[in-house]
Amino acid sequence: MASGYLARKMALLHHPKLSQALDAFTNMSEFKQTHAHIITSGLFKDIFTTARLLAFAAISESGSLSYAEILFDQIKHPTLFMYNSMIRGFSQSTKPLESLKYYVRMLRVGISPDNFTFPFLIRSCSISSLLFQGQLLHAHAIKCGLVFDVFILNNMINMYAACGELNSARLLFEECFSIVDVVSWTTLVTGYSNSGDIDVAREFFDQMPYRNLVSWNAVIAGYAHCGKIEEARKMFDEMPERNVASWSTMISGYAQSGFCKEALELFGEMVGARIIPNEPALVSTVSACAQHKELEKGLLVHNYIKEQKFDINVTLGTALVDMYGKCGSIEKALEVFSEMPIKNVLSWNSMIAGLSMNGCGKQAMSLFWRMQMIGPTPNAITFIGVLSGCSHSGLVDEGRYIFNLMTQKYHIKPQLEHYGCIVDLLGRAGLIKEALDFIDGMPVQPHAGLWGALVGACSIHGDVKLGEEVGKHLIELEPHHSGRYVLLSNIFAAAKRWDDAAMVRNLLKERRVFKTAGSSMVETWS
Known part of the structure; x- marks a missing residue:
């Protein structure tokens, strides 16, 4: 490795600001090459260099937590910074509970936590709804004299709210009222709003000495989720300023409340104001087109997505497939589905349902067989779509076989919708007596x-x-x-x-x- 290259990497790695050090490598391949050179040159004995290497592997988006674990286990006496790096890394990963294990290891070797330790631990408890562990951390933060750190306080309030303990969140807020900031207020407002207690959320919102966009958006979302769409729109119109999340929240609120025309109109206003929508706004707008059977507007939205070169990921792609299927444009649905690089079970279900509701039962069956070979495992919703397709296309034998496949191979317990599909299938085919016998043999009340x-x-x-x-x-x-x-x-x-x-x-x-x-x-x- 060229000495100049290594010198540049080391300079970045040793930058006074950690955020700059985390940009030292663009990928793990670069990191491993530098790491190997550091080991062979003896620089690995330098504790600061080792700490920064570990931080990159654990925290950086280009890092690798699994590599960080290996690296950490090779260090004889990890420092507080190293433990904090591992705790932070796991709190932001798909395995947040691992951060608690590193915290226990840290305590066992006699290292005391600091104000950087608790926020990430508490975040792990919030994500996993671990109230008891969160309460233990709260007690330990008090014991360490760190509970009056506003960053820790705000994470504690959020943890209690996430665990449904809003009274505890409010009590903590009131006990530490002398140090609360706009984030503390907003966290409490958001907690009450998300829980459906919009009146209390509004009460705290009105008392806020200063409001930010997050607090406005939280109350708008709360009103929308409670079905108070007029109040949500009134607040939206009163906002002193808006960001893309504000527009998205209001559009989503309209779509979820069944106000599809209003959702589409607001999306038009957003685009007209030259505000680039985010993914939730696009998904909600496409959903509104699907609910309202607005194929022409759905095509306009899809064209806009392509013109702006948005990434059609699995969520947006599935929404488009669902929209085209419900609007009767099965060719466009198949086109989007085939172009999706990644598909999940919802994507397959939407395509199968679209084929079924448009009288393409045999194609739905064919896609179902393909799903079993190369797609995700079918679920209960998958079989509703397939059985519905059999019913509308008169595929009686196939429908019987699919029902047995669902129960015997996939061990899915039939729901009322599955039974209804079979009765409809038999009834449409004129097999009235068989349909009656099927109803009599059902283990649930029809x-x-x-x-x-x-x-x-x-x-x-x-x-x-x-x-x-x-x-x-x-x-x-x-x-x-x-x-x-x-x-x-x-x-x-x-x-x-x-x-x-x-x-x-x-x-x-x-x-x-x-x-x-x-x-x-x-x-x-x-």
């Missing part, structure tokens, strides 16, 4: 939707006697569902039993059950 599928089958295949019996039972189950009366009335009308059909219609009026009015909408978006 729901109204299942009986509705059977009545529909009776109507299609002219089984008036059974249709009348099940139809009356269905009306008893759901006396305020207008569709149940209409279905029974149609069965009587098809059999020319006009008096019975009129009787059902009169019963509908007497009970004041009103049919839901249909609606249509033609609109443009630019």
Whole structure:
């Protein structure tokens, strides 16, 4: 290795600021080459060099925690900084509980924690909802005289809130009121907002001496999650300034509350204001298009995504597949699905469901077989999609086989939706008696939707006697569902039993059950 190259790497590694030292290497290959040279040259005996090497491996995005573990175990007497590096690294990893193990090891060798130790430990407890361990750390922070460090305090408040102990979070906030800052206030507001207690969140928000964007966004999200979408929009309009998260929060709130038109309009405003949306905003907008069956606007959003060269990752890709499937553009759904570099079980499920709902049962079956060979393991939702496809395409034998495959090979316990698919499958095929026998053999109580599928089958295949019996039972189950009366009335009308059909219609009026009015909408978006 050239001495000039090594000198530059060592200079970066020894930079006074740790953040600069973490940029010393762009990947682990560079790191390992330098590490090998340091060992052969004897520089590894320098404790500062070793500490910085460990910090890079444990903390840097280009590092490797597994390599850091090996490196740490080779150090005879690790320092507090080294323990903190390992604790920090694991707190930010997929294995946050490992940070607690390093903390215990540190205490056993007689090293006392400092104000850099606790925040990452507490973060690990927050992520894993470990209340008891968090309380122990709280007690130890008090014993070490560090509880009045505002950074530790804010992490403690967040930990209690994340564990659902909002009273403890509030009590800690009040006990340390003399040192709280805007982050402390915002953490408490966010905790109450996320728990659904929006009134208390708003109470603290109104008391804040200074508000930041995070606190505004937290209350807007809280209102939206509680269904108070008008209050959320009022706050959004009152914000002194907004960031991309503010727009995303409001768009997501609209979409999740079923206000799809408003979500699409706000997205249009966002784009018109030349604000580049983030992934949640794009996913929520695509979801709104799916819910509202807005194919044209869905195409506009997709084109915008491509023009701006957004990375279509698994989340956004799945949302697009779902949107195209629900809007009936199965070719576009397949196109997006095939182009996705990474697919998870939700991606496969969305594509299978899209094929099924668009009458492509055989293609759904083919994709299901492909999923078993190269995709993730199918789950209960997968089988609802496949069985639904069999039902809509009349694939009776295939549907029976899939149901048995689900229970026997994948050991998935059937839910009411799976039973409903089989009854619908058999009923559509005219196998009314087999459908009845299947219902009788079910280990769960049949729901109204299942009986509705059977009545529909009776109507299609002219089984008036059974249709009348099940139809009356269905009306008893759901006396305020207008569709149940209409279905029974149609069965009587098809059999020319006009008096019975009129009787059902009169019963509908007497009970004041009103049919839901249909609606249509033609609109443009630019």
